[in-house]
């Protein structure tokens with residue numbers, strides 16, 4: 001019996017353990033709709049290279065993917081415009097919070113990477129490229145739906161509206177970027193599109209399936225070139241958990257991307273794509289229990305990009 005045959009039991013035991021322990025972290029409260037989510041929830045889904053999808057916990061409950069959407073927006077921009085994005089956004093970890101404005105002044109409006117908010121706003125600006133926000137949003141949604149092989153993936157308009165009402169930091173970032181001439185569209189248009197992409201909802205099953213193309217699984221639809229897939233995974237590893245990226249890499253040895261909705265997309269190149277969700281966050285704004293689950297899964301399976 002291979003270790004993976006024990007995976008269903010392992011995941012069920014993991015879910016039972018975190019539920020019984022009841023230590024959840026704090027839900028994001030700066031977006032009122034997210035503040036209402038019950039932190040005592042957990043789900044994990046693993047899409048394996050052999051086509052199996054194995055889940056435990058509330059794997060059919062939809063949650064707000066928030067910053068995980070930045071990975072898909074980046075994939076769309078790279079496919080559509082190639083490497084020109086890197087003239088406007090860097091590829092270095094920032095070591096600062098996801099919504100920090102600090103480095104932006106020192107570095108003349110060029111965000112450190114596409115996964116901090118400032119970099120994601122520039123990425124969304126590039127994706128808009130004179131089009132209606134609806135078109136850019138459909139492109140991101142279509143990429144996700146094609147990746148998951150599931151059209152039942154949508155935007156929760158109430159979450160987008162909730163963030164629009166209180167997202168003052170993002171408004172500041174967008175205006176600041178515009179002052180450096182690093183937004184072509186109006187801040188309003190970019191922010192509206194960005195808040196909607198962050199408000200995409202998925203279950204962990206859908207997240208795991210949509211991530212198969214990023215993990216390069218054999219049954220994944222061909223949505224990305226090999227080179228792009230590797231580069232996006234490298235950025236997830238170095239920047240995907242903001243100022244907690246080093247800790248996440250140390251604990252899991254795997255590329256991952258978090259969102260303040262409590263989701264984590266974990267990719268195990270050639271082997272698996274994993275969706276994890278638990279809404280309570282740690283001090284870096286990453287899922288507390290989700291990070292722990294990723295670490296325990298990596299230890300159980302022996303998965304690591306470091307061999």
Ligand code: GLN
Pocket residue numbers: 065066067068098099117163170195198258259260261285
């Ligand atoms: N929409 C959120 C924000 O911009 C996304 C942040 C996150 O998930 N880390 O603040």
